[in-house]
Amino acid sequence: MRGAAEDMEDVFDKRIAPILEKAMGEISDWPYFRALTPKGPGEVTVEGRPSVMAGCNDYLGLACDPRVTEAAAEAVRRYGASCSGSRSLNGTMVLHEELEHRIAAFLERPAALVTTTGFQANLMLTALLERGDTVFSDMSNHASLVDAVRLSPAARRRYRHRDLDHLERLLSAAGPDTAKLIVTDGLFSMEGDVCPLPGLGTLARRHGARLVVDGAHDIGLLGERGRGVAEHFGLMDAVDLQTGTLSKCFGSLGGFVAGPEHIVRFLRYTARPFVFTAAMSPASAAAALAALTVIETEPDRRQRVFNHAERLHNGLRALGYTTSPSVTPVVPVHIGDELLCLRAWQELLDHGVYTNAVIPPGVPSHRSLIRVTAQATHTEEQITRILDAFAAVGRLLRLVPRGAPDDYEPVDLIRPRHHATAPLPAESP
Incomplete structure (x- = not known):
């Protein structure tokens, strides 16, 4: 027979949300709590793996300035x-x-x-x-x-x-x-x-x-x-x-x-x-x-962020992804299914791009997305690497059509007033 204490409710008798538990069981490389080390402007190492940082809120690139x-x-x-x-x-x-x-x-x-x-x-x-x-x-x-x-x-x-x-x-x-x-x-x-x-x-x-x-x-x-x-x-x-x-x-x-x-x-x-x-x-x-x-x-930093964001939005849309309703350097790439979103995150990392996988409860059920963010310190070459990775992963996971869409609606970003773009100060070695 069970004792009285065994019949009592236990405050430690807890489990995480079923969607997370299911995902943990099916995804070998969990996309959360990964150890990151800054490597340079727009770059990180993820547990020793070099990647373009495309999932950071350091929009102006000042954390390592x-x-x-x-x-x-x-x-x-x-x-x-x-x-x-x-x-x-x-x-x-x-x-x-x-x-x-x-x-x-x-x-x-x-x-x-x-x-x-x-x-x-x-x-x-x-x-x-x-x-x-x-x-x-x-x-x-x-x-x-x-x-x-x-x-x-x-x-x-x-x-x-x-x-x-x-x-x-x-x-x-x-x-x-x-x-x-x-x-x-x-x-x-x-x-x-x-x-x-x-x-x-x-x-x-x-x-x-x-x-x-x-x-x-x-x-x-x-x-x-x-x-x-x-x-x-x-x-x-x-x-x-x-x-x-x-x-x-x-x-x-x-x-x-x-x-x-x-x-x-x-x-x-x-x-x-x-x-x-x-x-x-x-x-x-x-x-x-x-x-x-x-x-x-240095108002040019804000202009540079929006220039990169415009290229990301329009490049992703040209591939067949949806990034609306964003009008800012926060670029949501809509995937939908939670497990597919997590798999897309892993494939992007395998292609050298670190992003954010956002699944419930961060978003409603079946509206999971890959969150991409632009930074002032990104280079044009890094933006190209991000788009190339999304192109390859989109084809691999059938997230985008085989051929580029005939047309797409360019994003109309909220922009600061125009400033002549000047080079950013050089980073210390």
Whole structure:
């Protein structure tokens, strides 16, 4: 007979999602948690195998820029490896205050607060939400925004991706007496499309809602000066609060919240994810400061990213792949079936190209994709290698027709204003 303890439920009795378990059993080389080593601009080694890096969020190529890495190294020599405490106690350094001032000035916001991670920056939104409030969230928002809403006592209403009509119906149903918050990604990280900010701003004003935009993937990349989707649409004032990360265009690690001074001050003292977390490291703060200087002074990097993205989109479409709805350097190559997507990832790696295989829960079921990203530091030869690999794998796995399509619709990218393209500074040996 089983004892009483054997009949009890066990909190450790867990299994991962069936789709992942099935894939693990059928795919010999699992595409996740692979050890990568930077080899040079646009290149990595994957467990000793040289590859073109086509699956990295370092859009501007600053993570290994000598100016950024030297700033980080100097900060470690001067301040040490860690602050060893929260910002409110012993963790605030001059570097943090300087970075906050620079980010606020860059985004033309009254104030900013830097956090240890970008995920943490979005979790801070929980401090703004009370019982009786209602949050309206795009169904494709990043997990950090989703978790911020889940952890709050506010009611949650999810509107269909970029569907303004659906959002308006939900706003109207909420009534005039509830405090309302609309939250959205600026640039959606999996499929590369952007939020319909003009319509969101109009609905926010009409229904008395506040609008928060997470600029993790667009700040530094979109807009004339790289200030994100709000600048791209010329609607800086339509956004009440901006959040973002320093791990994409800034080539570092950390996050930030930028907006009205009284809100930033409120979050500084009341947001539990901030108050009870050790401060971002000196190296991360110094690297972000150096990267911000490059972003402000080298607009050609953004133009170069979009040039590479245009070639990737149109080259893949000419082969017969679908990359819509992206209008940015995030290039989704739609595969559909989960196992086929994982096999395509492995074949691409075998052809010397590292990409991202995105399967559920990262995307809905049967909408798996290979995520490709362009970087400013890619060369034309590297872009050619990426397209050649997709051509070979497409034929091998019958993902594309045998002959090139007779015609295809060229991508119409969201571009920063034109700047004469100048050579990038030489990398140190």
